[in-house]
Amino acid sequence: MSSDTKGESPLRSEHDIVLARQQVRRLTQELKFSLVDQTKMVTAASELARNALVYGRGGAMHWEVLQVESRTGLKLLFADQGPGIPNMELAMTDGWTSGKGLGMGLTGAKRLVNEFEIDSKVNGGTRVTITRWK
Amino acid sequence: MEKIPILRMGEFLLVTIQIDMHDQLALKLQDDLSNAIQKNASRGVLIDISSLEMVDSFIGRMVADISGMGKILGAETILVGMQPAVAITLVELGLSLPGVATALNVERGMALLRRKIDADGADVVRY
Numbered sequence: 001m002s003s004d005t006k007g008e009s010p011l012r013s014e015h016d017i018v019l020a021r022q023q024v025r026r027l028t029q030e031l032k033f034s035l036v037d038q039t040k041m042v043t044a045a046s047e048l049a050r051n052a053l054v055y056g057r058g059g060a061m062h063w064e065v066l067q068v069e070s071r072t073g074l075k076l077l078f079a080d081q082g083p084g085i086p087n088m089e090l091a092m093t094d095g096w097t098s099g100k101g102l103g104m105g106l107t108g109a110k111r112l113v114n115e116f117e118i119d120s121k122v123n124g125g126t127r128v129t130i131t132r133w134k
Numbered sequence: 135m136e137k138i139p140i141l142r143m144g145e146f147l148l149v150t151i152q153i154d155m156h157d158q159l160a161l162k163l164q165d166d167l168s169n170a171i172q173k174n175a176s177r178g179v180l181i182d183i184s185s186l187e188m189v190d191s192f193i194g195r196m197v198a199d200i201s202g203m204g205k206i207l208g209a210e211t212i213l214v215g216m217q218p219a220v221a222i223t224l225v226e227l228g229l230s231l232p233g234v235a236t237a238l239n240v241e242r243g244m245a246l247l248r249r250k251i252d253a254d255g256a257d258v259v260r261y
Contacts, residue, residue, distance in 0.1 A: 014156045021154060021188060039188055039219040043227060046190040050157070094228060104191040108227035 006064040011052045011078070020049040020061045024076065027063060031072055033134055041074060041132045044109040048078040048128050051105050056080025056126055066131065073133040085120040138163045140170050146247060147171065148240070150182040160196045167200055171207045178247035179204050182240055184215030194229040201234045210250045212236065214243035
């Protein structure tokens, strides 16, 4: 396993979404997550990375390996400096989208992980943190 | 320029997605496929995703769009080879891909396509 326990990947272009997915796949493999758990975390990362790029006009994915007693987990923070989410309740509704998507990104990603936190300020960007434990 | 190849097999088209697609590439495939259906008067499309380790809402939507668009152009679409971990994740994500026919592998997908086409007896109308 690599000695790095945290790092960051930029989210500036569509290709960065692919790189973020690959980074999360590599990390979850190193942490020996089950294949289903790897896939869930990679898929959640893909949704949130795209949100940060499309709605947040770009940002970064910060990752951190967590070790709490005997538990191992992976925490990902997607931070953008976009317009923020004015109506959080609406944004967290299945099928609602402010853009051209399916409206499954945020709510779907939330269902794929163990912990989910979102913090958004109008004109102050959005930060979404997800954690999945092994 | 990156491109996902579309193989013509008689009246069917076969697409095997083997790389982690970025969004533009997925959209390009959608375009290329609709053109290929029209040009070859294809009756069916098989999309093999057995190498895909992840399907997110973007790719899910692309598949649903191809299926809907194909239908309008007279072609049935079958999605084949989805890995179990991908299927579990897709359902939990909230995408059940309504209206998209699926099969376990290319062979079964091909058999399903033949049955669907024979059943609708569209030959009479078509020619």
